[in-house]
Amino acid sequence: MRIIGAVLGTTIAALILALSIGIAPASAESTPSPSPSGDFTSTFTIGGLIRDGDTPLEGVEVRVEGQGFDEIGVTGADGRWVVPVPEQGEYTATLLPESLPDGVAPRDPDNITRDVNLSTTNTVNVLFPTGEGTVSTSNFGSTLITRIIFGLNFGLLLALAAIGISLIYGTTKLNNFAHGEMVTFGAVIFLIFGTTLGVPLIPAIAITLVLSAFTGYAQDAWLHRPLRKRGVGLVQAMIVTIGLSIFVRYVYLFAIGGNIETLDTGLTQNVTIGPATITLASLVSMGVSIVMLGLVGLFLTRTRIGKATRAVSDNSSLAAASGINVDWIIRVVWILAATLTGLSGILYGIFRQVNWNMGFQILLLLFAAVTLGGLGSAFGALVGSLVIGIVTEVSTIWIPNDLRYAVALLILILVLLVRPQGVLGRKERVG
Incomplete structure (x- = not known):
């Protein structure tokens, strides 16, 4: 019962969130207009991102036709478009290439029409990939620089969350599978x-x-410290984090x-860096990261x-024998990790919008x-995050956008085959 209470206690903030969002008005951009009856069963929509x-x-404009119906949907600031249709049946959705911004083209210009069947469902989302399938030699340099800048931004915000994972693992040897939900929480x-x-932005x-930070305190004080005191093994504790992850995810x-939601920062201006054009919000997020x-590095090396913290990560037993309060250090690590991860969630929401997953x-x-940077190494997590971020973005020059994460994981496998301890990890004696 104490463990159940601890799990519920760690998610109290998420439950408050559920109540707050539940009474908030829905975004007009992501909610289709209902049919006159207002009955969900008679509301049919076609849309996409x-x-x-x-x-x-x-x-960007998309024409939806069929059943004597013809209407054009237009994407909003979040890239989403929705067209309510009068009844179920067969429709076609056609991307209008002339409405795309300069420099953006359909990935397959000869395949810009989608057949849509609304006979078995009320809502269908269709996909129109953009971006040229190949990059010309003359544009390769500018495209590469653009992808590197985007990759650097992605890598920096990944680093904030990855350092949290590394600090927790270094001090407790626990792989926290609820860490992704800490990103979503922020x-x-x-x-x-x-x-x-x-x-306003700063108070928010x-x-x-x-x-x-409170969720980090709660997870250690109400869940993981009691588990440690009871002598629960790392595998069992890891399974607890998996259960917590699933529970909190479905609370979200x-x-x-x-729906996909857009964060309103007010920093919507575009900034040109060489051939790349990014939003002011993305540029500020890179600076904040x-x-x-840098502050985390100073904290770990100068305070x-x-x-x-580094001593506990190296050898907790020896650190305790030296007079270090290990439990208190672990508490500080959880709070610091949760704070950094919450900040990462804000920046990631600005970078790629917000959804429950x-x-x-x-x-x-x-x-x-x-793992790439070296388990338990905060600086290794930074290096590994930058590698992952840049590789995922640059790889989209040659491969479809949906496969970029697979390339990053392939790089991980190749590096570990050569250097199993990771880039900045240390070799450990086994046996």
């Missing part, structure tokens, strides 16, 4: 305060980080549904608590970054 890589495309809490409730970020689904990572979708990449 159109992006250039990870950048939503606004103002994004969703910021969505509530910054977008739904209209709290501060509230999000405080609540994120219940709270915000399956660099500053925070007494940071040095004690966003943290879980990158959890494998986070573990890959930590």
Whole structure:
């Protein structure tokens, strides 16, 4: 019963979130207009999401025809378009290439029409991939620089969350499979305060980080420390984190549904860096990531608590014998890791929008970054995250966007075959 109470206690903030979102008005961009009867069973929609890589495309037009019906849907700022149709049946959805922004083209210009069957469902989403299948030699350099900049941004925000995983593993040897939900928590809490409730940007970020820090405290104080005191093994503790991950993930689904939400930062201006054009929000997020990572480095190398953290990570028994309060250091690590991960969630939500499953979708990449850099090494997590981020983005020059994560994991396998301890990891004697 105590463990059950602990699990419920760690998710109290998520339950508050569910109540807050549940009473908030839905976004007009992602909710189709209902039929006159207002009955869900008589509401039929065709829609989708159109992006250039990870950048939503606004103002793109898609024509939906069929059953004597003809209407054009237009993407909003989040790249989503929705067309309500009068009845079930067969329709066609056609992308209008002339509405695409300059420099963006359908990946397959001869295949821009989709057949849509609404006979067995009320809603169908269709996909129109953009981006040229091959890159000309003259444009290769500018395309490569653009992808590297996007990859650097992605890698930096991955690093904030991956360092949290690495610190927790280093001090407790626990692989926390609920870490992805800590990323989602930061994004969703910021969505509530910054977008739904209209709290100014800086206070909304501060509230999000405080609540994120509290979840780190709660997970250790109410769940993992009691498990350690009872002598629960690492495998059992890991399974507890898997259960917590599943529970919290579906709390998010219940709270915000399956829609994709856009964070309102007010930083919508575009900034040109060489051949790349990114939003001011992305540029600011890169700067914030660099500053925070620098502060973490100083904390670990120049402060007494940071040095004690490294000592516990190296050898907790020896650290305890030296007078270090290991339990207190672990508590600090959980709070720090949750705070960094909450910040990562905010930045990731700005980078790729918010949905209930966003943290879980990158959890494998986070573990890959930590493993690639070296288990338990915070600086290794940074290196691994940058490699993963840049590789995933640059690989889209040659392969479909949906396969980019597979390339990053392939790089992980190849590196570990050559250097099993990771880039900055240390060899350990086995047996």
